[in-house]
Amino acid sequence: MSAYQPIENIVIAGGGTAGWLAAATLGNIFANTSTQITLIESSQIGTIGVGEATIPPFIAVIESLGIDLVDFIQQTQASFKWGIQFPNWRKKDHSYFHPFGTVGKTIDGHDFFQCWLKTLEGKDAMPLMAHSKEAILAEQGRFFKPFEAANTPLASAQFALHVDANLVVKYLKRFCEGKGVKHIDGKIEKVSTHPSGDIASLTLDDGQLVNGDFFIDCTGFKGLLIEETLASGYEDWRCYLPCNKAVTVPTQTSEPLNPFTIATAQDAGWTWKIPLQHRTGNGYVFADDYIDDDRALNTLLNQVGEPLQGEPQFIPFKTGIRKQPWKANCLSLGLAQGFLEPLESTAIHLVSKSLALFVRTFPNKENNELLRNEFNRRLRADYEEIRDFLILHYCETEREDTPFWRWCKHEMPIPASLQQKLDFFKRGGGLIPQVEALFQPTSWYAVFEGMGVRPDAYNPTLNALDANALGKSLSAGAKSLQTLANTQPLHKAFLDQYCCAPKP
Numbered sequence: 001m002s003a004y005q006p007i008e009n010i011v012i013a014g015g016g017t018a019g020w021l022a023a024a025t026l027g028n029i030f031a032n033t034s035t036q037i038t039l040i041e042s043s044q045i046g047t048i049g050v051g052e053a054t055i056p057p058f059i060a061v062i063e064s065l066g067i068d069l070v071d072f073i074q075q076t077q078a079s080f081k082w083g084i085q086f087p088n089w090r091k092k093d094h095s096y097f098h099p100f101g102t103v104g105k106t107i108d109g110h111d112f113f114q115c116w117l118k119t120l121e122g123k124d125a126m127p128l129m130a131h132s133k134e135a136i137l138a139e140q141g142r143f144f145k146p147f148e149a150a151n152t153p154l155a156s157a158q159f160a161l162h163v164d165a166n167l168v169v170k171y172l173k174r175f176c177e178g179k180g181v182k183h184i185d186g187k188i189e190k191v192s193t194h195p196s197g198d199i200a201s202l203t204l205d206d207g208q209l210v211n212g213d214f215f216i217d218c219t220g221f222k223g224l225l226i227e228e229t230l231a232s233g234y235e236d237w238r239c240y241l242p243c244n245k246a247v248t249v250p251t252q253t254s255e256p257l258n259p260f261t262i263a264t265a266q267d268a269g270w271t272w273k274i275p276l277q278h279r280t281g282n283g284y285v286f287a288d289d290y291i292d293d294d295r296a297l298n299t300l301l302n303q304v305g306e307p308l309q310g311e312p313q314f315i316p317f318k319t320g321i322r323k324q325p326w327k328a329n330c331l332s333l334g335l336a337q338g339f340l341e342p343l344e345s346t347a348i349h350l351v352s353k354s355l356a357l358f359v360r361t362f363p364n365k366e367n368n369e370l371l372r373n374e375f376n377r378r379l380r381a382d383y384e385e386i387r388d389f390l391i392l393h394y395c396e397t398e399r400e401d402t403p404f405w406r407w408c409k410h411e412m413p414i415p416a417s418l419q420q421k422l423d424f425f426k427r428g429g430g431l432i433p434q435v436e437a438l439f440q441p442t443s444w445y446a447v448f449e450g451m452g453v454r455p456d457a458y459n460p461t462l463n464a465l466d467a468n469a470l471g472k473s474l475s476a477g478a479k480s481l482q483t484l485a486n487t488q489p490l491h492k493a494f495l496d497q498y499c500c501a502p503k504p
């Protein structure tokens with residue numbers, strides 16, 4: 001075995017969710033070793049302060065750090081999330097739900113979705129989401145007691161959290177203190193490089209020089225290291241996803257406290273509503289080619305319904321991905337790496353997924369081209385998967401009531417990778433499996449069905465099954481899910497009893 005030179009000094013630039021999640025992950029791995037993790041952030045600049053809806057893998061990330069989930073929920077004013085409700089996307093006054101978890105179980109070796117398609121021929125067909133435990137719990141506004149629901153169909157229900165982004169940063173910062181992460185509050189004024197092109201050091205506004213073997217750029221959209229210094233380049237995906245700005249405002253909590261995110265289609269984009277224990281997060285993600293800032297803000301203010309708890313904030317963004325998210329001895333994370341609109345709450349996930357990939361391809365001080373290329377290839381596949389899934393929410397719309405929706409329906413370019421999925425699904429309800437995909441079949445089925453995309457036929461192996469008998473059996477299962485969900489506590493009552501957050 002050859003003796004590689006191990007990395008001893010990792011410098012993280014930026015202390016938003018991405019920076020602190022990186023510090024927590026690496027601090028945890030390298031605690032009590034000679035590898036030093038240093039995080040530099042500038043309190044003058046601050047963080048973006050949004051990023052409040054998560055997806056189920058986030059729970060595993062928090063738990064893998066050894067953090068107590070109940071404590072985390074209390075300290076971040078979190079609430080539970082079973083999925084996302086999508087009003088007005090297919091057409092106005094229509095709504096669908098994208099749940100976490102899986103819908104139904106295989107029946108005699110047949111895929112559940114195929115069986116459900118077959119029931120549509122018979123008398124007892126129910127909507128697809130009547131078979132999703134998460135969708136039912138969401139509809140009833142309930143959360144469940146895992147210990148009381150063990151050995152029932154609810155036991156495998158998957159959930160995520162809504163969190164206060166600023167409190168998450170505070171929580172992770174405290175966590176890192178216990179892991180030996182060095183923290184510097186200072187503004188990076190200069191980034192110096194070696195003749196090889198690797199980054200050598202960062203100079204702060206007080207003259208302090210911070211050297212490192214490896215750098216992680218978490219400085220937000222500008223990408224101080226990855227772009228302004230290393231010129232990685234950016235692949236702009238606005239041609240696919242035209243939204244390029246958001247306006248956000250927090251409001252007081254509203255009743256009931258929904259255990260799901262609401263993403264409502266608007267004239268030129270969509271608004272979100274994210275309920276937390278101490279407030280509600282709201283925002284309008286829009287395309288400024290189709291609506292100006294004033295009208296977007298008015299739309300948002302007309303939606304919120306509750307008294308405001310802060311000033312509205314406009315955030316421009318550019319959808320896309322760095323051409324080389326890891327370049328030389330610099331890995332970019334979070335907003336410095338790329339951005340896909342938060343419709344499916346995937347950004348924080350991409351930070352932790354990047355960290356997991358990075359750990360898998362962890363470099364040494366020598367040339368790491370092979371590792372870098374593999375990391376960049378894998379990460380790009382994740383971005384493309386999410387991009388395609390987001391496009392599906394728009395391109396199959398029936399709406400033609402505004403120029404934005406007419407563009408989505410008639411002109412939106414569809415990447416070949418998504419077109420292939422659409423064609424394959426329409427042909428017989430099949431999906432093309434992808435290695436390590438984030439969105440499992442239930443997600444695709446939920447959005448296809450929600451947007452009114454149905455296959456021409458079910459799989460011929462179901463020909464011999466009796467649609468009425470199958471429908472009866474499926475509807476009996478759906479009814480028992482309804483009954484079981486009905487015995488669980490309401491979301492707010494569950495939070496109050498088991499993970500009530502301190503009053504702010």
Ligand SMILES: Cc1cc2nc3c(=O)[nH]c(=O)nc-3n(C[C@H](O)[C@H](O)[C@H](O)COP(=O)(O)OP(=O)(O)OC[C@H]3O[C@@H](n4cnc5c(N)ncnc54)[C@H](O)[C@@H]3O)c2cc1C
Binds near residue numbers: 333
């Ligand atoms: C409108 C909107 C809604 C979103 N909603 C969601 C959501 O629901 N779910 C989700 O998962 N994600 C969401 N995201 C994404 C999420 O907010 C980010 O992925 C996450 O907050 C990570 O941000 P960051 O840490 O990369 O950047 P930032 O929070 O911008 O942090 C940048 C850090 O870099 C530091 N910095 C910058 N320049 C310097 C310098 N010169 N010297 C020293 N320090 C510097 C700053 O001080 C700061 O600490 C949303 C994003 C937007 C824009």
